Each structure stands twice: as C-alpha cells, then as structure tokens.
Amino acid sequence: MTEYDAFKELLESDDQEQLTPKQQQIVQAAIEMFSEKGYASTSTSEIAKRAGVAEGTIFRHYKTKKDLLLAIVSPVITKLAVPFIAQSFVKQVFKEGEHEDFEELLRTILVNRFEFAKKNVPLLKIVLQEVAFHPELQDRYKEVFRAEVLPHFERFISHYQEQGLIKDYPTETVLRLVITTVIGFLVTRFIIMPDGEWDDEAEIDRTIDYILNGLQV
Structure with a gap:
C-alpha cells in the first residue's frame, strides 16, 4: 500500500x-x-x-500550500488518528466488562497503536512533524481526545485503582506515563530506527513490562 x-x-x-x-x-x-x-x-x-x-x-x-497541508493532515488527525482512537479504538479497547486485568488493557492499546503506525508511517510522520506548528490541528486533536477518549480512560483507571491493581496516581499522570512510553516506542520503531533489527513481539512485551513495573502496586 x-x-x-x-x-x-x-x-x-x-x-x-x-x-x-x-x-x-x-x-x-x-x-x-x-x-x-x-x-x-x-x-x-x-x-x-x-x-x-x-x-x-x-x-x-488549493488556494495556498498550507491549504494543501491541511487537506492532508486534518483528515489524518481528525478522521484517522483521533477518531481511530476515539471511535474504533474505544470500541476495540474500552469495552464494557472487558480488560479486568491492567496488563491486558495495555497490550490491547499497544498492539492496536502498533498496527496503526505500521500501516500509516508516512502520514504519521507528517502529523508528528507539523502538528506542533499549526494550532488549529492541535485544537482539533485536544477537543476530540478530551471528549471521546479521556472519559473512558478515567473510568478504567479508577476501576484498577479501586481494585488495588495500580498506584493511586492522578489519572492525567497515568495517561501521560502510558502515552509517552507507547508513542516513544512507536516513533523509535517506525521513524527514528525503522531499519533496526527489531523483534517486535519482544519489544511489545518489554514495553508493557516497563509500564507495569512503574504503575503496579
């Protein structure tokens, strides 16, 4: 493709x-x-x-070069990157009654994002390069993320904390630790060192283990 x-x-x-x-x-x-x-x-x-x-x-x-950029990046962010998280991702990952185990949820998140990144490396690279310089793209991402993803994540984190499965950190802290670790892995794997000798399955396991060791009680 x-x-x-x-x-x-x-x-x-x-x-x-x-x-x-x-x-x-x-x-x-x-x-x-x-x-x-x-x-x-x-x-x-x-x-x-x-x-x-x-x-x-x-x-x-396209009236300007920026209009051409937005024609490419806006759909990637608002209709692929964000709704893929906020709709398909929520349906696949944040299902009611599933993922009682925190490790299972982490694995579902990481594998889901890995497959997305693998399929869309050039588009992902453009998003990562340009989103920092275009406030309208940042605003759209934050709007959908806060409305569609954060409430589900908060519900799961509260559940795990009530069960004594993870530390009683603020939800925003847990989210930051998980997201930065997952994104760091994906950016390194597909953009910084795409030609490295990767054992993807082992790296996914190690990434999950790293997060678990930091968050589990």
Missing part, C-alpha cells in the same frame, strides 16, 4: 467526496514530499514537478 492508498482509504472510510485525478496526483506528491522534506522545506513548484502538473493546477484546487 502506497502513502496515497492509505490516505485514499481514509477518505473513503469517511464517505468523503472523491478527489479528481489531478487532486490525487497532487496529494500523492505532497504526502511524499512533506514526509521526506517537511512542509516548510517543500515548495509548491517541487510538488507540481513530482505530481506532473503545472504549479497553477495546485492553486486551482
């Missing part, structure tokens, strides 16, 4: 209006170049050259 195929699958899964052939060429080229060079270092003329279109064609579809 190419970078654009993953993006196209995202749009189709959300019943978005289909892109024209020219838009497909532009978006494919932009995804490749933003992933390789970053948004700031990529010019619209370079995108046009790789896409095999005139630079003016880009501006007929």
